Amino acid sequence: MTTVAILTGGGDCPGLNAVIRAVVRTGAKHGFDAVGIRDGWHGLVAGNVEPLTDYSVTGILPKGGTILGTSRTNPFKNEADVQRLRDNIRKFGIDAIVAIGGEDTLGVANKLSKMGIPVVGVPKTIDNDVGATDYTFGFDTAVAIVTEAIDRLHTTAESHHRVMVVEVMGRHAGWIATVAGIAGGADEILIPEIPFDLDVVTHHLRLRYERGKKFSIVVVAEGAQPKGMAEAIAQSARTDEFGHVTLGGVGNYLRDELEKRLDMEVRVTVLGHIQRGGSPTAHDRVLATRFGVAAADLIKEKDFGKMVALRGNDIVAVPIEEAVANLKTVDMDLYKIASIFYGG
Amino acid sequence: MTTVAILTGGGDCPGLNAVIRAVVRTGAKHGFDAVGIRDGWHGLVAGNVEPLTDYSVTGILPKGGTILGTSRTNPFKNEADVQRLRDNIRKFGIDAIVAIGGEDTLGVANKLSKMGIPVVGVPKTIDNDVGATDYTFGFDTAVAIVTEAIDRLHTTAESHHRVMVVEVMGRHAGWIATVAGIAGGADEILIPEIPFDLDVVTHHLRLRYERGKKFSIVVVAEGAQPKGMAEAIAQSARTDEFGHVTLGGVGNYLRDELEKRLDMEVRVTVLGHIQRGGSPTAHDRVLATRFGVAAADLIKEKDFGKMVALRGNDIVAVPIEEAVANLKTVDMDLYKIASIFYGG
Amino acid sequence: MTTVAILTGGGDCPGLNAVIRAVVRTGAKHGFDAVGIRDGWHGLVAGNVEPLTDYSVTGILPKGGTILGTSRTNPFKNEADVQRLRDNIRKFGIDAIVAIGGEDTLGVANKLSKMGIPVVGVPKTIDNDVGATDYTFGFDTAVAIVTEAIDRLHTTAESHHRVMVVEVMGRHAGWIATVAGIAGGADEILIPEIPFDLDVVTHHLRLRYERGKKFSIVVVAEGAQPKGMAEAIAQSARTDEFGHVTLGGVGNYLRDELEKRLDMEVRVTVLGHIQRGGSPTAHDRVLATRFGVAAADLIKEKDFGKMVALRGNDIVAVPIEEAVANLKTVDMDLYKIASIFYGG
């Protein structure tokens, strides 16, 4: 009997439970037993491992978060931890590990794989910035939440003739800002990939005002920065454990600067943690399920050291190493679509 | 022919359009013509008045915000403005005014009424703190939005074993915090009516942790304050034009203080403007429609100087003066219900 | 130690879990133990009883349905079943029963109470037609679901210049049709309380068409009937175990008749079971929680044979008998509000 251990690492993300369920259920068809590792790599170091049956995963498909818990523990920071981890793999009779996580979690998976431990990776990033896959689950849910928020802000912006700035997730890549911004009809979208020019932004908003549209929506990724003024933001910023700017960040900077330049009220909303919570969209549940099925299939084929990925409409397997190597920034053809609607 | 003028003042609120529609449509049955005043009292001073037909209000029932625009203009700050306002009432042949707004807007309505201008008031406060009515439209929608946010934060709190602090609207009264907190299963609810004790809050959260519930949700109204430490918050706070704390407020204060006291990660989310945006709930559409119908009926009966209000399940008319006088704070029997669930 | 048994009977309803949670948690404060009876009265006959701890009710507040299961078993249909039920009350050491249900479930509770068994009732009816309480939980959620459906149908009706008929729950009372109809801006609302006249309905829809509004929404409660033609519907109808018309019912009848009378496409949507599913609204979670708290308090006070109820904004206790006696039909003042918007 093959025993498959599953863990989730890094920030939580809608769809994690759908992956876990799909690995367990597909594994059962392949004749695997499943165990769950609590709280990411930490649980494998600590020996916090429990059986996962069909009943453990009943009803979890629509649930946000992860029933396994998560952490950011990196066992390679401590030699003894790596040994404990190896001991626990033996102790619990683990034949293969499915590691669901982002850059950090998969980085550990990659090292373990090179040490000969049978690992399969499933990419997780709500920001959609993992290089080796076209899309990751959780992203569509985050986009849906942000778009709904923009819809809400539209009515209040219009009633008060205001500029509303919405700060969304995206430290290194502006995928959420771009896609939700287009979906929400944003009048300006600012992303980390392209330092912004306040004069250009101001010009667009003024154009709209002069055409009688006395309100505007500006969507800004938390990692966006003004040209040559990255320091200005950095000073007022605080960052959380993801390096995400949480207070005094670019949203507040924009509010202050736009109010100076425009004779309009400007308000800022920092969406924060609600972007990663709650039930996944249908799209994300299906993608996560497909990833989980494919991960179990890789184990059946003993095709280790690979990560599942979406290419076009197909699920493929790529070396974990490849996945960790590249940041995927926003498609500029997509980003340009947003600008068609600026100033109008 | 009676000409009824309608205006919306103060912060926008889901349900304003439902009131406007109901006044116009009920007025048409009574044989009234309707005109819309743009941007609150400002539009009556500036002569910004337009016809409102059945077609103007078609399709607006489910829309957030106000098709008439809004402002915080107080014409009584300027003698000349009051004269302009009176001139415009004559110029546009206005026989009665329906003023939809909160304390400030209705305060102006009250003064005009005393000057002999035929005015009818409709109470509007998303915070539910107007004294003369049991409930106001917009409140149920805000509660629904906050509850959905708490649901989302639950999944992420649980996955990461975190305390999540959610700062919601409510400067003078904690209605949104209390009702959404109970609906969302909050583990602590802090409101302006009762200065909070950090030691007690910490005790509740520790109790939960020790019982194996390694995450908690704290809902705090923006106007809540710690015992004897109101200054601490005031220093780091910024307020918007409603006096709402927007940055560095009580949510961030709590995050910092709880992290010091607990050996847990604490995160804060400030919900902000999304609480007042978007399509009203069915409940608010019905209440707003009932208010609009009742306002038009008051005009038919030439019963001026009154405001419509909800008492139990009935719509009644009360003197506008009464409405403006009293702040309605949270029902303590309701608030106590929340505490049954603390620490468990 | 007092042992409190909880059961849910009849059709499921959003908010049942919130009641169960509130009884268990409030009971714990009062020093009670809690047990759950599976599948309504059936479980008490069959001895299907299990402990309910704080952990059993963790996370259930936002969940639809009932964790205890439900059935329509009436033990009084069988003498032996009543004896088994009494034996099981003794066997499991049950000191008090909280029965959450509608007319049938509370009817059994009433009989048991008269036999000296300590029972407390919590009213449950998604149709809002229980006489002794102003509102019941589940109703607001059903109204929200129906209103959202009407919003969706508006866009398709308008695009295709169609009449859309929406059949909703409400066999004996038209509460859902009335409240959701007003909230959704229905152009005609038909309820069981008032037999409808097809000529009047047709007249209203034609008026709209002639005014350039080339689409209409008709909301009809499943129990509504045309004047003097109840037989026509009955012939084509099928009913489910609630007596709810599910196929060939009044919606289809209206579709056929309106198409004959109008030169327009008419489509029908029968909303069915989705009206009682899913997460309760914030409003229903709070009402259900208040009911559960009050039920536990009644037990503490040994005030048996009573049912909790909402009167205005207060929770009160009324004899169960009273609750079962009266059907609460739609408030005609509310219903008349809808007609203000007909034909316009």
Added chain:
Amino acid sequence: MTTVAILTGGGDCPGLNAVIRAVVRTGAKHGFDAVGIRDGWHGLVAGNVEPLTDYSVTGILPKGGTILGTSRTNPFKNEADVQRLRDNIRKFGIDAIVAIGGEDTLGVANKLSKMGIPVVGVPKTIDNDVGATDYTFGFDTAVAIVTEAIDRLHTTAESHHRVMVVEVMGRHAGWIATVAGIAGGADEILIPEIPFDLDVVTHHLRLRYERGKKFSIVVVAEGAQPKGMAEAIAQSARTDEFGHVTLGGVGNYLRDELEKRLDMEVRVTVLGHIQRGGSPTAHDRVLATRFGVAAADLIKEKDFGKMVALRGNDIVAVPIEEAVANLKTVDMDLYKIASIFYGG
């Protein structure tokens, strides 16, 4: 100045307004004037054409349906109509037509193109069954609505230990059933592509029951048929103008047959028109916007007779002819994923 005429034909679909907006706004950048043709090809025959400005399309991005109206008129059924259509193209100075529609609407576009009229096509099918494009807008929204309905039905199915049958759109292809079924955790998915065997379905549901899962969800596309028994359904069926089964269809057939075979309650819900109504998802808004931008770009490049299409993540242009030729049935690799979860 180039004048671009836009029309929408066939059944309405969330995202049509997003396409219209994108064509108008992108066209403005290219220096085009835009006019709207009312109610599909009918409006071009009748000369029902109106200017479309930037202001006409303000605020329509999140709105369902189509501001232009729609119809199923085929001008080629009548020689004189084709002549009127050509006359109107000249009369209104139309230089190019953007036809947004399905098989029928694009079929007309194809014929007009062959007659030398400059036409560009945008594919629209909520069923996702147009051959030349990977996905069409509206499909993701329909899937989201169906998934939400399945989530709701889960709670009621579980509480009552029932089998719930959900009949969804999909006459020729089972895309909605497959994707929403996987997302909703359906225990059986039946589609037109594969005639179903009632014994197999019954076997799966019994397996679940025996494993203690006393409820099941069956999702069935309206066009699904039992092996060798297509007639049975046909007899009891009624079809609407799309050929969609609306009453007595496969859902009811399944309910009856499964109740005979299983000792369980079976209930059916026919979702109907709500599947195509309401605000498009973020995903559909973006896809529709990309289609609209690409259509305007094709006109700029005078690349007529083409239809925009999604291939992988790219928008491409394909001959309209190709699009109309092929029905795209469900990807069998995707469909098989669903079966992993059957019986468990």
